[in-house]
Amino acid sequence: MHIDIITLFPEIFPPIFNHSILKRAEQKGIFSVQFHNLRDYSTNNYHSVDDYPYGGEAGMVMQIEPIYNCIEDLKQKRSYDEIIYTSPDGELLDQKLSNSLSLMENICILCGHYKGVDERVRQNLITREISIGNYVLSGGELASMVICDSIVRLIPGVLSDETSALSDSFQDNLVSHPVYSRPQSFNGWEVPKVLLSGNDKLIKQWQEEESLKRTKQRRPNLL
Ligand code: ADE
Numbered sequence: 001m002h003i004d005i006i007t008l009f010p011e012i013f014p015p016i017f018n019h020s021i022l023k024r025a026e027q028k029g030i031f032s033v034q035f036h037n038l039r040d041y042s043t044n045n046y047h048s049v050d051d052y053p054y055g056g057e058a059g060m061v062m063q064i065e066p067i068y069n070c071i072e073d074l075k076q077k078r079s080y081d082e083i084i085y086t087s088p089d090g091e092l093l094d095q096k097l098s099n100s101l102s103l104m105e106n107i108c109i110l111c112g113h114y115k116g117v118d119e120r121v122r123q124n125l126i127t128r129e130i131s132i133g134n135y136v137l138s139g140g141e142l143a144s145m146v147i148c149d150s151i152v153r154l155i156p157g158v159l160s161d162e163t164s165a166l167s168d169s170f171q172d173n174l175v176s177h178p179v180y181s182r183p184q185s186f187n188g189w190e191v192p193k194v195l196l197s198g199n200d201k202l203i204k205q206w207q208e209e210e211s212l213k214r215t216k217q218r219r220p221n222l223l
Pocket of ligand 1: 136
């Protein structure tokens with residue numbers, strides 16, 4: 001999978017992409033990412049990419065021209081399965097959407113800013129709008145990082161233990177069961193005995209029951 005990210009702040013991405021699973025995915029050659037500075041596609045000497053909204057409200061709007069130029073330029077090199085715009089009023093990101101995006105070859109993400117983008121971008125250049133939650137961020141950069149992280153870990157071959165993504169919370173509309181590690185007893189707080197039993201069938205059954213119990217308690221809407 002290749003992801004192109006169009007942003008006003010390309011310099012804030014490398015620390016996230018150069019660590020952990022995103023980095024491993026890149027090293028394995030399963031995933032690649034490029035950051036594109038929207039200002040490089042500005043058509044004026046000041047490299048500005050925003051202007052006042054028609055109608056006279058407060059705030060600035062991201063203009064269509066630099067975005068169009070950037071997307072057209074990128075489309076010369078790749079044909080995209082989705083061109084995503086990050087926006088608080090987009091479709092809510094969930095595990096199902098992450099799963100389907102993880103099967104794609106090429107994705108482009110435009111990070112929103114200011115008051116938003118000229119509506120003609122949304123109508124004509126974007127194929128999907130995604131929100132990461134019902135709150136407003138100052139820009140789409142964090143949202144695009146969240147989208148990338150949630151989808152890249154699902155690409156086959158990225159996680160060394162393939163089954164670990166399958167037992168993630170939400171993967172079958174259940175949150176995941178509790179987990180424990182050594183020591184067996186700490187401060188008098190014990191690991192559930194069943195996990196020490198060596199009986200795989202009983203352990204699996206316990207995990208499924210705990211998963212269901214937690215989902216009922218914490219996320220009943222998933223059931
Ligand atoms: N931009 C600002 N807020 C956002 C959100 N919640 N999700 C995606 N993009 C955003």
